Amino acid sequence: MKTSPLILSTLIALSLIATACGAPAATAAPTNAPATTVPSAQVPVTGPGTTVAIGKSDALGSFLVDDKGMTLYLFTKDTPHTSTCYDKCATNWPPLLTTGDPVGGDGVDASILSTTQRTDGTTQVTYNGWPLYYYAKDTKAGDTAGQNVGDVWFVISPAGEQVTSAAATEAPVAGGSASVAVGKTDALSSFLVDDKGMTLYPFTKDTPNTTTCYDKCATNWPPLLTTGDPVAGEGLDASLFGTTQRTDGTTQVTYNGWPLYYYAKDSKAGDTTGQGVGDVWYVISPTGEQIK
Secondary structure: OOOOHHHHHHHHHHHHHHHHHHOOOOOOOOOOOOOOOOOOOOOOOOOOOOEEEEEEEOOOEEEEEEOOOOEOEEEOOOEOOEOOOOOHHHHHOOEOEOOOOOEEOOOOOHHHEEEEEOOOOOEEEEEOOEEOEOOOOOOOOOOOOOOOHHHOEEEEOOOOOEOOOHHHHOOOOOOOOOEEEEEEEOOOEEEEEEOOOOEOEOEOOOEOOEOOOOOHHHHHOOEOEOOOOOEEOOOOOHHHEEEEEOOOOOEEEEEOOEEOEOOOOOOOOOOOOOOOHHHOEOEEOOOOOEEO
């Protein structure tokens, strides 16, 4: 017996419906994959700023370094809180940058630690108004290859002043007094030195108890400063000691009315390389007279 096409179509449709209704519902496969997070590497991290600390060497005394001991320098062509070192200069003298308020280590005066904005938008650390830099040729902690480069780059003391010689770094601490003693050589006999034996000089262009040596002159001839009454060593006439006020507010020691100075090229006790320079710089005797 033949099945009619209509009946056959109906049977097929019913079979498909029954199959579909009897099939189990699909379930999502379980997963053990851990959840992932979006990396936050591009989000700025807030935290303390760059740290400035104190380093020291026999040649230069105490000076500013970073937290890894790398020496920091000032540039005498800068103006207060303004860097003039860019392009090739900044390649040789990379600025000390920070992303937060700079932090002062032991011995650093936090009140004179600040920042300045550079033209590229970065923030450079300053100290006593001086923008701070590294020197590209310093390769390890304690290196000071940048000292006195071009007569414009110098390490900077904890007091915020450029350090031009070992003698100049030994400024008396608050409440202290400069000590003056007597040194001697076969060529010059007896003359004034500081308590470390560094030679002291008067300047013939000065007038009694008044200094005329500033700026570049004071870089080459750092004044003998004190924060108390100067102390006379053996063989010196205490009545000849005095002080004079400099235009920057510091106090300079005088002897017999002569303001006293170091010479930047004297590198060790007993050096007298400043003697006779320009026919205006001479060592000074215990009686207060220039030795020519």
